[in-house]
Amino acid sequence: MKREFSKNDFFTQKAKEEGYPARSVYKLQEIDEKFKLFQKGFFVLDLGAAPGSWLLYIANKVSMTGKVVAMDILDLNIKPLNNTVFIKKDVLADDFFDGPLLNQSFNVVVSDMAPNTTGLLELDVANCLELTQKALEIAIKVLAKSGNFVCKIFEGPGTDNFVKEVKGHFQMIKRYRPRAVRRGSKEFYLIAKGFSPQRKS
Template sequence: MKREFSKNDFFTKKAKQENYPARSVYKLQDIDNKFKIFRKSDWVLDLGCAPGSWLLYIGNKVSITGKVVGVDVLDLNTQPLNNTLFIKKNVLDEDLLESGPLGSASFNVVVSDMAPNTTGLLEVDVANCLELTNRALEIAKKVLTENGNFVCKVFEGLGTDAFVKEAKKYFQMVKKYRPQAVRRGSKEIYLIAKGFKNIKIL
């Protein structure tokens, strides 16, 4: 999964000008403009939040009456807003929900921009990514309030259709979307799921 990175591309420059630590903020902005993901006062969980551009965007959207919790194994590269809590933790850790820092919190929206370190071997990268996306869906199912929304990065490839099919069981609307800021040649797309049904499927 080799990608071309240009320090001078449009979104990189824009992020620098607007004081975001990563250009990925424009992927979320595009998704939010199109699908209306966040509302004022929402509680939002951001999985894989470092360096922190989504945290800043969401923190501003939900305003002072909302709350944002971000989780990442890496440190942030920005000062989070006052309505934002950062937890340094591996999302795959079993105790994240059970006895961990999230405790019994519930959220109106869960977003995941998590990506594994790429190996260059497509099948390995897709499998690693699917482990993260499956975990994100598992967490979303546990913490989302009824009618909540879920946005999750996936890499197109083996297993993506099954993931979309699984998500469709739990949400009223599920779509795949490729924001404009995704780099050319990248396999990255986003699953947009709205209207969590909060049902138990055995």
């Protein structure tokens, strides 16, 4: 029987060869090539950043004139980079918005956050939606006008309402499933561009 989650699949192997700690980087790369999210000098907030593949990719794209603030409950598994700051934090914590770092504005907020799966589909989808909703709440607070937002979503009850909610804040939104998403997974990404602080849903 073919092993769907082989540790040596094409993207896992490629990530190893290219020095990324996780294959997820190819999801972001494909999204970025299609939707042009990052520019040199951009400030980016990376939610659910560990082990650090997206962070490496983004730090390179924004270059030394830009900055990436990365957050996760787990530690990163990459060497520290000069244009990144890592904050070990649970986005669901009550004190999430305390502290000076989030008082700045960002050009892009990305969230690849995913909960530990329980195997119970409905619970997993609900837990993921909670993280995604928090990511949107954060994005609305910290994004600069015309900023971009990308988040991972697991298709399930509540997805359509969430997508509608995001639509109310951005000029353009698109659902996208990069090639590196595992076959059979309910995962897709929502790409939202052109944050409009005053727009209503």
